[in-house]
Amino acid sequence: METLEARKQFNIIRESIKHKIWGRDKYICQYCGKKVITYDDIFDIATQKNWSYDTYYKVLNSTVKDRATIDHIIPLSKGGSNELKNLITACHSCNSKKGNRIWKK
Numbered sequence: 001m002e003t004l005e006a007r008k009q010f011n012i013i014r015e016s017i018k019h020k021i022w023g024r025d026k027y028i029c030q031y032c033g034k035k036v037i038t039y040d041d042i043f044d045i046a047t048q049k050n051w052s053y054d055t056y057y058k059v060l061n062s063t064v065k066d067r068a069t070i071d072h073i074i075p076l077s078k079g080g081s082n083e084l085k086n087l088i089t090a091c092h093s094c095n096s097k098k099g100n101r102i103w104k105k
């Protein structure tokens with residue numbers, strides 16, 4: 001059962017924790033091996049290259065699939081925790097695929 005509580009708990013994983021996990025996994029999706037992109041990466045490039053807001057949002061939208069997310073190895077809804085050892089780096093596309101699979105069960 002995907003619960004509101006689980007979702008709420010996921011949302012409280014702090015940014016600093018996320019960066020710690022992404023750093024530990026070298027910004028590589030642990031499912032497909034692709035390099036993930038964070039909002040910070042895009043923001044840095046945007047400021048370096050003086051992008052307009054339009055360009056910035058266009059790039060944000062076009063890189064959604066590669067966006068860095070955090071996945072629970074054992075989902076919270078199945079008793080997993082928010083401990084670092086239960087959290088791994090996943091790209092947005094793998095994370096949503098995995099989510100769907102659990103959802104169908």
Ligand SMILES: [Zn+2]
Pocket residue numbers: 029030031032033034090091092093094095
């Ligand atoms: Zn992936």
